[in-house]
Amino acid sequence: MVTCKSVWVRQNHPMxxxxxxxxxxxxxxxxxxxxxxxxxxDPPGTRRGALVGLVLVLLLVAGGLLLTRVLRGMAQxxxxxxxxxxxxTSLPQR
Numbered sequence: 131m132v133t134c135k136s137v138w139v140r141q142n143h144p145m146x147x148x149x150x151x152x153x154x155x156x157x158x159x160x161x162x163x164x165x166x167x168x169x170x171x172d173p174p175g176t177r178r179g180a181l182v183g184l185v186l187v188l189l190l191v192a193g194g195l196l197l198t199r200v201l202r203g204m205a206q207x208x209x210x211x212x213x214x215x216x217x218x219t220s221l222p223q224r
Contacts, residue, residue, distance in 0.1 A: 210218035 207218055
C-alpha cells in the first residue's frame with residue numbers, strides 16, 4: 131500500500147538569508163596609480179604566425195589536390211578493369 135504525503139509550499143514570503151553576516155563595504159576604492167614615467171607602447175606583432183598558417187593551408191590544399199588526382203586515376207583503372215577490358219593502364223589518360 132502506497133501513501134502520499136501532502137507537501138506544504140509557502141508562498142509570498144521573503145527568502146531569508148542563510149548567512150549570519152552581511153558583506154562589508156570597501157573603505158576606500160582603489161584608484162589606479164598614474165604612470166610614473168612614459169612607457170613606450172609594445173612594438174607591433176610580427177606576422178610570422180599568419181605566414182606559417184598560410185603555408186600550412188597551402189600545403190593542405192596541394193595535398194588534397196594530389197590525393198584527388200591519385201584517387202581519380204585509381205577509380206578510372208578500376209572502372210576499366212571491372213568492365214572486362216584487358217588493355218587498362220595505370221596512367222591517367224587525358
